[in-house]
Every structure is written in structure tokens, then in C-alpha cells.
Amino acid sequence: MSLTDKRRRQKVEGQRRWRAKPENRAKETEWQRRPEARAKKVERARLPENRAKGIERNRRLRAAVLNHYGNECARCGTTENLEIDHINEDGAQHRERVWGGNALYQWLVTHNFETDYELQTLCHSCNMKKAAAARKALR
């Protein structure tokens, strides 16, 4: 067995153990359990008759999330171009686990905003400045 195979097996085994715990089972999304169901859903959502519904659903989701974290930027107070910011810059990791973007909003609503990630509302401009400062601090 090659080293890569061994690592892969360890990873799969680690994931299996993580899933086996009931407290983690609830954290997992339906899509992680059934990727083929996700592909079918994406296909259905692309149909012209379903697109408007999807846009409306995403608008409602976003509104629910902003209502929870605040309808203004935590830094400058603007109510324009708001985004959800990961305070500890762990957004990429979070998005990887929940398949990103609107799925992140859906995940938050489904889990009643109970998450290990610290989140806040920022405007796009403040979010970019914060990300740039974080990158600079890493150098």
C-alpha cells in the first residue's frame, strides 16, 4: 500500500468515525450524505420555471440571516451591500463543509444559527478591508 493510499484510508476512516457520532450526524447536510441527490436538485433548479422560485427563496434566506446577525455593517453602520463575515477568517473552511454561498445561509437557518463559527454582518467594502488586513498580518 502506498503512502497516499494509507493517508486516504485514514481520512475515510476519520470521516466515518466523525459521522458515527450522533452529535455530528445532525451537523452534516443532506447533500454530503447523498451527493447524487444534490446533482438532481441542481438540475431541477436550473429549469426556467424554477429559477424565479429559487431567486425568491434565496432572497428570503438572506433576509433571515441578516435579521439574525444585524441589518447594518458592524464596522461602518451602512445598510448597503451587506455580507456575512466570518470573524475569525475561517469562511473558506465553513463553505467547504456546507457547499458555499446560499447553501451557507440555508445551513444557518436550518441549524437555527447554532454554529461554532463566529459570524457578523459587514458591508462588502469593510469585509474586503478586513480580509486585506488579515492577509497582511499573515505575512
Ligand SMILES: [Zn+2]
Ligand atoms: Zn462597512
